[in-house]
Amino acid sequence: MTIGIEKLTVYAGRLRLDIPDLVAARDALDAAYVQTQLMCEQRSVYPPFEDAVTLAVNAAKAILTPEDLESIALLIVGTESAVDCGKPVSTWVHRLCGLKANCRNFEVKHACYGTTGALKMASAWLATQNDPTKKALIINSDLSRKFLNTPYEPTGGGCAVAMLVSQTPEILEFDLNRVGYWTSEISDTFRPTSKTEIFNGQISLYSYLDALDGAYQHYEKTIGSVDYDAAFKKHIYHAPFPGMPLQAHRNQLSGLGLSKKAAIANFEQKVSDSLVFAKRIGMAYGGSTFLNLLSLLNTAEDLQAGDEISIFAYGSGCQGEFYSGTIGENAIAQVRSLNLENTLAARHLLTVEDYENLELLREQSIDAQTWQREHPLIDKVYAAAYDGQELLVLESVQDYQRSYQWS
The missing domain is CATH 3.40.47.10 (Thiolase/Chalcone synthase)
Known part of the structure; x- marks a missing residue:
């Protein structure tokens, strides 16, 4: 199935x-x-x-x-x-x-x-x-x-x-068993009333990166060791603002020994296409990774059906989830037809x-x-x-x- x-x-x-x-x-x-x-x-x-x-x-x-x-x-x-x-x-x-x-x-x-x-x-x-x-x-x-x-x-x-x-x-398409998740209670970003939105910027930044580390480690514990750069054609990260995925991606590449210049080049190749719409819409909240998937499918010229991508979702409070998926046969044509x-x-x-x-x-x-x-x-x-x-x-x-x- x-x-x-x-x-x-x-x-x-x-x-x-x-x-x-x-x-x-x-x-x-x-x-x-x-x-x-x-x-x-x-x-x-x-x-x-x-x-x-x-x-x-x-x-x-x-x-x-x-x-x-x-x-x-x-x-x-x-x-x-x-x-x-x-x-x-x-x-x-x-x-x-x-x-x-x-x-x-x-x-x-x-x-x-x-x-x-x-x-x-x-x-x-x-x-x-x-x-x-x-x-x-x-x-x-x-x-x-x-x-x-x-x-x-x-x-x-x-x-x-x-x-x-x-x-x-x-x-x-995704396999429900190929997933890692991590949670910890923290008050980094929250809405105490229907009119109020509170941001603790630095706390949220570190909480996001902790959740990414924890969820990815759990992913590898679940399915086995993964070559992060080679295993995935593209990467999607939750984007509370479009610049955050750059920090997240550099965090993920930190163990590969890449220079700062090489890490940024890797980001441009494997992540930046997913952020075109986020730069034009602003916060997408819980829709962020899915908006970024739309952007990736609409923009990337080196993506095709069958390619494996990674997705990291994060919600303040907090919960992180890292999972992978396979690009579908009609994905690119369908999304681009939306104009x-x-x-x-x-x-x-x-x-x-x-x-x-x-x-x-x-x-x-x-x-x-x-x-x-x-x-x-x-x-x-x-x-x-x-x-x-x-x-x-x-x-x-x-x-x-x-x-x-x-x-």
Whole structure:
């Protein structure tokens, strides 16, 4: 039995901010540091009528056929941006995507690891099924909170990644036994309230690298010794910001005796293609490794079906998982047919002032008992980027009940 990702896509909204514009408006941001260390170029921006529900639905609707809707018997949404503490995002996704009633659905949370856990849970479920037509829909949907005038403001963003998991892994096939994982309780990055996002940068950096070391050692303990450079054609790392995978890759190569120059060249050859989309979207949270897989398949010219790649997922709190996968027969053609580069380029460019005001308006809408899509700036961006696009948007909140409609 083969198991893996059959379809994969990303929804990154309809608005963007160019990071050089942000840097020019912030005296405290160093342009060279943002460009060479963070490696941020653009970020997606979301108006108050986008949330974890709209992102998830807009991503999933793009890949689902009527046949898929009949086959999906499991739906899991990973998010740390939920709109309700009891009712899961998955319930809205189930209804608005038109899935059948005989379907399990629930929401999971473990910072940026949750959706990798959901993928592995769904894959284990598929391995028990006698019906080869059954499928699982796995989605990560997250967007950053207000980062205005903070050191990590250039890294903000968000998106939804949706994947169909089945016994027909046209994108990526993996063996559930070829995996290593590592966990340790730590408060490196967390959200103590629905409006607050806390970053302990140095702690998180070292926790990430500890988890990478621990998960990879467990991987080798499980399957045997591996030549890290020779065994994998490409490497995918969780990217809380696009510059982090460079540090992670140098960490992995440290035992090979490579010079700094050689390590960077190795990174450019085996990792950099996976970061093209992250540089243009910003944080993808639990969708990061899957966004990077999309980028790799869309960009790399030396990748082909049957190639083995490595993937490292990390979630603050913390959990690390290292696993490998095999590129599917239709992976490159399928991803490139999505025209994701054109979709990202078509996002409406915001001024820094409009971005700032949208962030403030979005923060005000979080947890609001009553909210209406009525504001001159909101009307402006809706007309410029959403009207007529047939995307799901939040129309109103009345006594905490959310109403959605198609744009």
